Amino acid sequence: MTALDDMREAGAALGNTVQALDNDPGAPPASSEPKYEFWKNAVPPLITFVAFIGVWYLYSWLKFDNPAQRRNALPYPHIVITEGFMPWWDDKNGFRPILGYMWPTLQITLMGLAISIVFGVFFAVVMNLSKNLERAFFPYAVVLQTVPILAITPLLTQLFGEERGVRLVVTVLIAIFPIITNTLFGLQSTDPLHHDLFTLNKVSRIERLRKLELPSALPALMTGVRIAAGGAVIGSIVADFFFVKGDKGIGYYIRTRQQKASERPEMFAGTIMATLFGVIMFLIVGWVTNRAIRNWHESAKKKS
Amino acid sequence: MTSTDVAQPPQGARPAGGAPALRFKNLNMVFPDGTHAVDNVSFDVRPGEFVTVVGPSGCGKSTLLRIASGLQQHTSGTCDVDRSSIGYVFQDATLLPWRTVQRNVELNAELQGMDKATRLAKTKDAIELVNLVGHEKKYPKQLSGGMKMRCSLARSLVLQPKVFLFDEPFGALDEITRERLNDELLRLFQHEQFAGLFITHSIQEAVFLSTRVIVMSARPGRIIGDYQVPFDFPRQHDLRYEPAFAELCGRISNDLKDAHA
Numbered sequence: 001m002t003a004l005d006d007m008r009e010a011g012a013a014l015g016n017t018v019q020a021l022d023n024d025p026g027a028p029p030a031s032s033e034p035k036y037e038f039w040k041n042a043v044p045p046l047i048t049f050v051a052f053i054g055v056w057y058l059y060s061w062l063k064f065d066n067p068a069q070r071r072n073a074l075p076y077p078h079i080v081i082t083e084g085f086m087p088w089w090d091d092k093n094g095f096r097p098i099l100g101y102m103w104p105t106l107q108i109t110l111m112g113l114a115i116s117i118v119f120g121v122f123f124a125v126v127m128n129l130s131k132n133l134e135r136a137f138f139p140y141a142v143v144l145q146t147v148p149i150l151a152i153t154p155l156l157t158q159l160f161g162e163e164r165g166v167r168l169v170v171t172v173l174i175a176i177f178p179i180i181t182n183t184l185f186g187l188q189s190t191d192p193l194h195h196d197l198f199t200l201n202k203v204s205r206i207e208r209l210r211k212l213e214l215p216s217a218l219p220a221l222m223t224g225v226r227i228a229a230g231g232a233v234i235g236s237i238v239a240d241f242f243f244v245k246g247d248k249g250i251g252y253y254i255r256t257r258q259q260k261a262s263e264r265p266e267m268f269a270g271t272i273m274a275t276l277f278g279v280i281m282f283l284i285v286g287w288v289t290n291r292a293i294r295n296w297h298e299s300a301k302k303k304s
Numbered sequence: 305m306t307s308t309d310v311a312q313p314p315q316g317a318r319p320a321g322g323a324p325a326l327r328f329k330n331l332n333m334v335f336p337d338g339t340h341a342v343d344n345v346s347f348d349v350r351p352g353e354f355v356t357v358v359g360p361s362g363c364g365k366s367t368l369l370r371i372a373s374g375l376q377q378h379t380s381g382t383c384d385v386d387r388s389s390i391g392y393v394f395q396d397a398t399l400l401p402w403r404t405v406q407r408n409v410e411l412n413a414e415l416q417g418m419d420k421a422t423r424l425a426k427t428k429d430a431i432e433l434v435n436l437v438g439h440e441k442k443y444p445k446q447l448s449g450g451m452k453m454r455c456s457l458a459r460s461l462v463l464q465p466k467v468f469l470f471d472e473p474f475g476a477l478d479e480i481t482r483e484r485l486n487d488e489l490l491r492l493f494q495h496e497q498f499a500g501l502f503i504t505h506s507i508q509e510a511v512f513l514s515t516r517v518i519v520m521s522a523r524p525g526r527i528i529g530d531y532q533v534p535f536d537f538p539r540q541h542d543l544r545y546e547p548a549f550a551e552l553c554g555r556i557s558n559d560l561k562d563a564h565a
Contacts, residue, residue, distance in 0.1 A: 191398070193396055196392075197392075197411075198415065200373055200390070201411075201416055202416075203415050207415065211415070215402045216401075216402075218402070295443050296401040296443045297402075
């Protein structure tokens with residue numbers, strides 16, 4: 001048995017269990033009309049999107065009389081596309097350089113999130129060991145969250161250098177708190193009768209953690225990761241803004257385009273890309289969560 | 305009721321033999337907040353005996369089981385039992401939701417370090433005994449309440465315990481499922497020869513299952529009635545509708561009325 005056996009079990013052998021679900025006569029017909037299912041999910045957000053774009057056009061049109069002024073303040077959405085994203089594949093302008101700037105940000109985000117998960121879960125486990133350890137450390141987890149990071153920028157720069165290190169620190173500072181709190185909550189919400197059951201079997205502390213507390217905390221832990229994923233994106237972009245040595249990220253791109261009014265469409269293009277990145281991270285974590293717990297957790301039920 | 309009312313051992317019941325598997329002697333339990341839960345309770349459960357404790361809610365019945373299993377320390381008196389061979393069935397099925405039926409039934413054996421080959425063989429037997437064959441790969445959320453409880457029973461059966469403690473295991477089930485599980489539990493009892501201590505507040509269930517029924521009063525819980533149940537094994541489903549059965553239920557019910565007075 002390896003250390004994470006039960007965790008893996010919690011995120012179970014998908015193949016055969018899904019099959020078991022399908023064989024269950026009581027299970028709802030999964031995909032009788034897949035096309036209809038797709039539209040049912042896609043149409044409502046599509047309507048909201050069209051409405052949003054409409055409001056954007058309307059506001060931009062009402063607010064600015066002068067087309068040049070409008071372009072440099074709140075350009076119409078199609079201008080963002082033609083002047084911000086176009087040309088699609090050029091070394092200097094448009095979409096491709098934006099992608100280039102996305103790459104370092106993406107790296108920092110993923111590394112920061114990974115570090116946050118490892119240390120966040122570790123600290124939650126430590127605090128779950130005893131009430132006194134929780135009392136000793138929890139206030140500082142809160143401090144991590146509330147310290148105004150930009151105010152201590154000079155300190156961070158001195159401590160961690162101005163390149164990758166400090167950007168990672170900023171990302172982790174933002175992303176780790178939701179992981180700590182949600183995991184701790186999950187660990188502490190373990191069913192007391194389950195604890196009795198394990199007590200009767202005279203298990204070691206580590207086995208109780210591995211086979212009971214961690215698996216039962218998994219849904220809460222994943223909720224923490226989902227919140228942290230969004231936080232990590234923001235953290236790495238903010239870090240791009242203020243720590244400009246080394247590989248330049250999308251935050252740097254947005255910041256430099258902010259400074260010239262004539263580059264307003266590019267600024268919008270960069271911001272939209274950064275936002276999409278956050279959304280994609282959120283979706284990926286949601287998908288992973290659903291895969292991991294859908295066999296056994298109520299939250300993973302399909303909505304009608 | 306006093307101990308002089310104790311009836312003779314039932315004829316035709318299997319002889320309850322040997323030293324007691326579980327012995328309470330002058331047991332007292334006072335919780336730190338002053339609640340006097342168990343007051344001077346003494347009785348034995350021998351191998352092949354099935355003792356049921358009935359009583360009003362909150363009379364300390366469950367506390368008896370928690371003391372017997374070692375989950376709770378009593379304040380005075382003695383509780384003699386071999387804790388290395390205890391099966392405990394909770395009020396709730398307490399299945400781990402992330403484990404399949406198969407893996408849930410394996411749990412106790414796994415946690416106690418039984419080697420894998422033995423564990424798998426015994427798990428297979430236990431799943432057959434509780435009629436869950438074919439459901440091994442299902443998760444608890446796909447099971448009905450009755451199936452969950454069977455799975456929970458199987459989990460304890462794997463260890464083949466000498467003492468089986470049941471803490472109102474069927475209380476949350478509907479009447480039909482409860483009766484069916486009662487029938488099955490009797491079959492298991494005859495098959496496995498354990499010493500059973502069962503907690504319930506259903507008088508019918510108590511009389512149907514047991515070789516002996518002990519009645520407890522409201523807090524502080526003390527013994528106010530003690531009956532040998534004279535019906536032969538194997539007991540049939542229809543026993544519940546016989547006059548002698550109803551008469552015994554009636555006597556226990558009267559004791560319980562006094563318990564509230």
